[in-house]
Amino acid sequence: MSTTTLAAYLSQSTIPPRLADLVGAVAKGCVEISAQVRRGGAGQIMGALGSENVQGEVQQKLDVLSNDILLALCAEAEGLSAMASEEMETIHPVREVGPQGGYLLLFDPLDGSSNIAVNVSIGTIFSILPTPADSVGRAVTEADFLQPGRNQVCAGYVVYGPQTQLVLTLGEGVCAFTLDPECEDWVLTNPAMAIPAETKEFAINAANTRHWAAPVSRYVEECLAGVEGPRGKDFNMRWVASMVADVHRVITRGGVFMYPWDKREPNRPGKLRLMYEANPMALLVEQAGGASFDGTGDTLDAPVTGLHQRASVMMGSKAEIARLRDYHAA
Ligand code: P6P
Numbered sequence: 001m002s003t004t005t006l007a008a009y010l011s012q013s014t015i016p017p018r019l020a021d022l023v024g025a026v027a028k029g030c031v032e033i034s035a036q037v038r039r040g041g042a043g044q045i046m047g048a049l050g051s052e053n054v055q056g057e058v059q060q061k062l063d064v065l066s067n068d069i070l071l072a073l074c075a076e077a078e079g080l081s082a083m084a085s086e087e088m089e090t091i092h093p094v095r096e097v098g099p100q101g102g103y104l105l106l107f108d109p110l111d112g113s114s115n116i117a118v119n120v121s122i123g124t125i126f127s128i129l130p131t132p133a134d135s136v137g138r139a140v141t142e143a144d145f146l147q148p149g150r151n152q153v154c155a156g157y158v159v160y161g162p163q164t165q166l167v168l169t170l171g172e173g174v175c176a177f178t179l180d181p182e183c184e185d186w187v188l189t190n191p192a193m194a195i196p197a198e199t200k201e202f203a204i205n206a207a208n209t210r211h212w213a214a215p216v217s218r219y220v221e222e223c224l225a226g227v228e229g230p231r232g233k234d235f236n237m238r239w240v241a242s243m244v245a246d247v248h249r250v251i252t253r254g255g256v257f258m259y260p261w262d263k264r265e266p267n268r269p270g271k272l273r274l275m276y277e278a279n280p281m282a283l284l285v286e287q288a289g290g291a292s293f294d295g296t297g298d299t300l301d302a303p304v305t306g307l308h309q310r311a312s313v314m315m316g317s318k319a320e321i322a323r324l325r326d327y328h329a330a
Contacts, residue, residue, distance in 0.1 A: 123244025
């Protein structure tokens with residue numbers, strides 16, 4: 001059976017060559033990150049740095065290493081104007097925006113890094129936006145990044161699990177590549193990922209049950225009531241505490257992933273970040289036939305006011321998200 005590599009897939013796509021180059025650079029960076037993740041303790045790169053990132057979270061050595069790998073490799077992509085990362089407070093300008101425009105790359109270089117020490121799947125999440133039309137001929141500012149998720153021209157993640165897989169959308173469906181460690185190349189393994197509309201699986205951190213809003217509590221209680229309850233079927237619960245792993249399962253076999261607003265910090269929309277976690281994942285889920293809701297509307301339509309703003313996240317199988325929407329509107 002002939003294999004399609006990522007490079008071949010990108011060259012056969014209709015996206016601009018400079019965007020294809022940028023996607024290739026991100027993927028190349030993730031090959032290096034995968035190698036570092038797999039070395040683990042053997043590579044002297046485990047453990048915390050003793051510093052905190054802009055989110056106030058303890059930085060793991062691999063967080064910073066992954067961030068540096070992407071900064072270095074992606075800066076070589078000629079269409080890239082600037083980058084932003086969970087690990088950096090401010091944007092990272094790369095070059096002035098040329099006459100044909102450019103791209104903005106946002107990423108969480110190593111999501112779920114608290115799982116590194118216990119050898120549980122982690123991942124890299126990335127989002128690519130176009131530079132605004134009025135940015136030609138000037139350096140990019142942080143305000144240029146503050147675009148709704150629906151403006152993304154590309155989104156993807158790499159999950160460092162039993163296999164290293166890249167899941168990608170260029171705006172026309174979702175495909176998956178598996179890293180072949182023997183040749184260190186990405187091989188197309190699923191050309192059209194599709195989320196089943198119905199599901200029997202949901203993912204949420206149940207330790208927060210007492211803090212949830214009523215619509216979320218109702219949804220989860222009905223799932224737990226199983227076949228004797230209003231849903232008339234039994235459900236399964238999963239929680240990896242690594243968004244990439246949980247969302248990858250949802251895109252692969254259906255389900256709902258939820259990290260909704262809760263009462264612990266009433267003024268905070270949620271734990272996850274909109275620009276480089278919720279938005280790229282929401283585009284992937286929508287492109288795979290699912291839906292993503294933030295408690296008010298579509299995640300991808302959420303107004304953007306800050307580079308590191310947080311969001312309430314409920315995404316996955318379309319019928320389940322429709323139900324959650326109804327419960328929030330009731
Ligand atoms: P909790 C990882 O820290 C992360 O940002 C996501 O990857 C994950 O879904 C979530 O936080 C887990 O949060 O509160 O369950 O530890």
